[in-house]
Amino acid sequence: MSPRKPSSACSRSRSDCEGDTGVYLHLPFCLSKCSYCDFASEALEEAGGLPAARRYLDALAVEMDLRSASDEFHGASVTTVYLGGGTPTMLPAEWLADLIARLRVRFALAAEPEITVEANPGTAEEAKLGALFAAGVNRLSLGVQSFSDDVLRTLGRIHTAGEAEAAIGAARAAGCGDLNLDLIYGVPRQSLEQWRDSLSQAVDAGPDHIACYALSVEPGTPLAADIEGGRLPAPDDDLSADMYLLAADMLGEAGYGHYEISNFARVGRECRHNRRYWTNAEYLGLGASAHSHRGGVRWNNVPSPGVYTEWLERGRIPVARAEALSARQRVGEALMLGLRCAEGVSEEEIEARCGLSPRAVFSAEIDRLCSEGLVIAADGRLRIPPGKWLISNEVLAHFVT
Numbered sequence: 001m002s003p004r005k006p007s008s009a010c011s012r013s014r015s016d017c018e019g020d021t022g023v024y025l026h027l028p029f030c031l032s033k034c035s036y037c038d039f040a041s042e043a044l045e046e047a048g049g050l051p052a053a054r055r056y057l058d059a060l061a062v063e064m065d066l067r068s069a070s071d072e073f074h075g076a077s078v079t080t081v082y083l084g085g086g087t088p089t090m091l092p093a094e095w096l097a098d099l100i101a102r103l104r105v106r107f108a109l110a111a112e113p114e115i116t117v118e119a120n121p122g123t124a125e126e127a128k129l130g131a132l133f134a135a136g137v138n139r140l141s142l143g144v145q146s147f148s149d150d151v152l153r154t155l156g157r158i159h160t161a162g163e164a165e166a167a168i169g170a171a172r173a174a175g176c177g178d179l180n181l182d183l184i185y186g187v188p189r190q191s192l193e194q195w196r197d198s199l200s201q202a203v204d205a206g207p208d209h210i211a212c213y214a215l216s217v218e219p220g221t222p223l224a225a226d227i228e229g230g231r232l233p234a235p236d237d238d239l240s241a242d243m244y245l246l247a248a249d250m251l252g253e254a255g256y257g258h259y260e261i262s263n264f265a266r267v268g269r270e271c272r273h274n275r276r277y278w279t280n281a282e283y284l285g286l287g288a289s290a291h292s293h294r295g296g297v298r299w300n301n302v303p304s305p306g307v308y309t310e311w312l313e314r315g316r317i318p319v320a321r322a323e324a325l326s327a328r329q330r331v332g333e334a335l336m337l338g339l340r341c342a343e344g345v346s347e348e349e350i351e352a353r354c355g356l357s358p359r360a361v362f363s364a365e366i367d368r369l370c371s372e373g374l375v376i377a378a379d380g381r382l383r384i385p386p387g388k389w390l391i392s393n394e395v396l397a398h399f400v401t
């Protein structure tokens with residue numbers, strides 16, 4: 001599909017668009033690819049090393065300049081910033097600091113913005129993290145994934161459990177005041193005891209936030225090939241369900257609120273940036289494969305970092321696809337995203353935002369889900385009871401338009 005500047009599809013006036021927003025910056029380079037990964041990332045050396053990364057960051061700066069000067073983002077106050085990847089901490093800290101500094105100049109950064117950087121424990125030295133905190137980063141998301149070396153080997157991670165512990169220590173020593181740990185369950189050969197041990201070690205580390213993701217075996221990955229070739233067993237759905245329930249129990253007992261299907265946080269430490277996605281709020285994604293949502297339009301950039309760089313070097317907007325959403329689609333998205341959260345969604349807010357009430361579009365589905373106990377309607381809100389979160393995909397599928 002030919003690229004299209006999304007402003008052409010924005011039906012709202014400039015003043016309508018002067019709300020707050022979040023900015024996601026995609027840094028797609030890693031030391032090597034993990035066996036399960038189908039994210040838009042590539043091994044830095046194979047991509048051309050630091051010179052290629054430098055060219056990519058220059059292109060990212062150009063895209064930032066173009067977006068900040070566009071009608072859609074004129075006057076928008078940026079309340080959250082998220083540097084994800086990939087492994088942002090593969091890159092020199094000064095480069096990331098320069099990006100944040102440029103963002104401050106190009107956009108109106110709100111007072112007390114949340115600025116998160118994702119880090120792989122294999123690339124999280126204290127000095128580098130300290131430089132990032134000095135540049136304004138105030139939240140670190142560490143991809144620990146497991147405290148079992150066996151599980152980390154199956155996942156093809158570049159770090160050991162000991163290095164994950166060292167990275168947590170380095171983060172604290174560097175002054176990290178808001179720490180998330182990512183964990184993965186449902187890994188082939190991972191036992192319930194190994195998962196219990198990882199949860200226990202994560203809690204002992206005292207982070208503010210813990211995200212627990214079920215492993216998804218993506219076609220075309222080395223992990224999928226190992227499973228297809230019989231070298232690894234496929235994930236066991238029943239065991240994965242037990243692991244999910246164990247996480248909910250252990251993290252709840254440890255004082256973490258289960259505020260979204262996969263996310264747990266101490267009070268007031270919920271991820272503000274990710275909340276933007278779940279509340280169907282607006283955000284700008286910069287970088288290869290990054291997605292954006294503003295003014296009723298969704299768009300995504302070209303996935304290849306090399307193509308992204310070339311397009312911007314030639315002055316071409318790197319958008320691969322843009323779509324103006326109908327009111328019906330917007331209501332469906334608002335339900336699919338909002339029902340992931342413990343607080344659910346306000347029917348009135350969705351109607352105010354989308355111009356259509358959820359019941360005007362999904363009356364039969366909502367009635368049926370409520371009668372089956374899969375959705376609760378109370379006080380003007382719809383939510384999935386926590387006891388049904390294990391089958392939330394089944395519920396959310398009803399709102400696909």
Ligand code: SF4
Pocket residue numbers: 029030032033034037038039041085086087120143
């Ligand atoms: S560190 Fe993350 S982005 Fe990089 S290869 Fe591993 S899973 Fe993929």
